[in-house]
Amino acid sequence: MQNKERQMLKQKKRVVIKIGSSSLTHPETGALNLLKIERLIRLISDLRGEGREVVLVSSGAIAAGRQALGHTRKPDSLAQKQAYAAVGQARLMMVYQKIFAEYNQTAAQVLLTKDTMVNDASRYNAQNTFEELLKLGTIPVVNENDTVSTSEIPYVDSFGDNDRLSAIVTALIGGDLLILLSDIDGLYTDDPRKNPQARFIGLVPEITPEFLSMGKSTSGSSVGTGGMSAKLAAARIATDSGADMVIANGDHVEVIQQIMAGEEKGTLFLAHPNLDFDLMHYLNSEY
Numbered sequence: 001m002q003n004k005e006r007q008m009l010k011q012k013k014r015v016v017i018k019i020g021s022s023s024l025t026h027p028e029t030g031a032l033n034l035l036k037i038e039r040l041i042r043l044i045s046d047l048r049g050e051g052r053e054v055v056l057v058s059s060g061a062i063a064a065g066r067q068a069l070g071h072t073r074k075p076d077s078l079a080q081k082q083a084y085a086a087v088g089q090a091r092l093m094m095v096y097q098k099i100f101a102e103y104n105q106t107a108a109q110v111l112l113t114k115d116t117m118v119n120d121a122s123r124y125n126a127q128n129t130f131e132e133l134l135k136l137g138t139i140p141v142v143n144e145n146d147t148v149s150t151s152e153i154p155y156v157d158s159f160g161d162n163d164r165l166s167a168i169v170t171a172l173i174g175g176d177l178l179i180l181l182s183d184i185d186g187l188y189t190d191d192p193r194k195n196p197q198a199r200f201i202g203l204v205p206e207i208t209p210e211f212l213s214m215g216k217s218t219s220g221s222s223v224g225t226g227g228m229s230a231k232l233a234a235a236r237i238a239t240d241s242g243a244d245m246v247i248a249n250g251d252h253v254e255v256i257q258q259i260m261a262g263e264e265k266g267t268l269f270l271a272h273p274n275l276d277f278d279l280m281h282y283l284n285s286e287y
Contacts, residue, residue: 009177014134019057
């Protein structure tokens with residue numbers, strides 16, 4: 001069954017890819033890994049060449065700001081975090097636009113806040129903007145607007161993390177596949193970094209309380225914010241909205257190509273469209 005479901009991924013046309021800070025930076029220094037970013041952009045450009053629409057949800061603004069300002073530690077205060085983001089978001093987009101242009105692609109920056117999404121008029125405008133950007137053949141690069149979001153207060157004034165944001169974007173634009181690139185191979189019965197007996201789970205037909213209990217709230221890197229619990233929350237949003245979702249290890253971004261080819265990489269969460277799906281419900285709840 002899993003192989004059949006994996007083969008269906010070849011047919012996906014509107015794909016959202018989320019990449020975390022830990023997958024974009026060098027672990028030793030926290031500086032942007034330009035070689036990996038270049039490979040990511042090449043793969044996304046190739047997906048565009050196949051006729052697919054791609055939205056990239058990218059972390060890394062704060063890490064890029066830290067690099068630009070010569071700081072190695074995570075920011076201690078909200079104001080410091082927002083200042084790093086202000087510097088880093090511009091640098092990150094400069095890198096994306098420059099390298100995308102080398103592959104004859106146009107990147108478009110979209111910065112969102114939770115306020116944008118909970119307000120009916122601004123959410124409708126955001127949806128129309130995405131549609132027009134995709135129609136124009138661009139690759140929207142999305143991030144939370146950390147400069148103004150109070151991200152220290154998860155699920156109140158912010159999305160909490162880019163895992164959840166990417167699922168919300170997937171639901172907003174009617175995406176049919178969400179790929180979360182992380183620092184772990186997929187979903188395990190327990191944290192494999194702490195429990196060597198943890199068992200890998202390749203397929204999740206439906207997200208049950210048993211699967212939710214496997215989530216861990218901590219992140220394994222010094223630059224990321226979202227742990228497995230955040231990814232499971234994202235999976236609930238994406239699959240309820242009608243999209244399949246895959247969690248895979250972003251150490252080697254070529255995994256994107258393998259997933260789209262139907263190979264058994266990462267954990268596949270199957271879509272089970274909810275007729276009562278209401279994006280506002282997920283915006284206003286922890287899961």
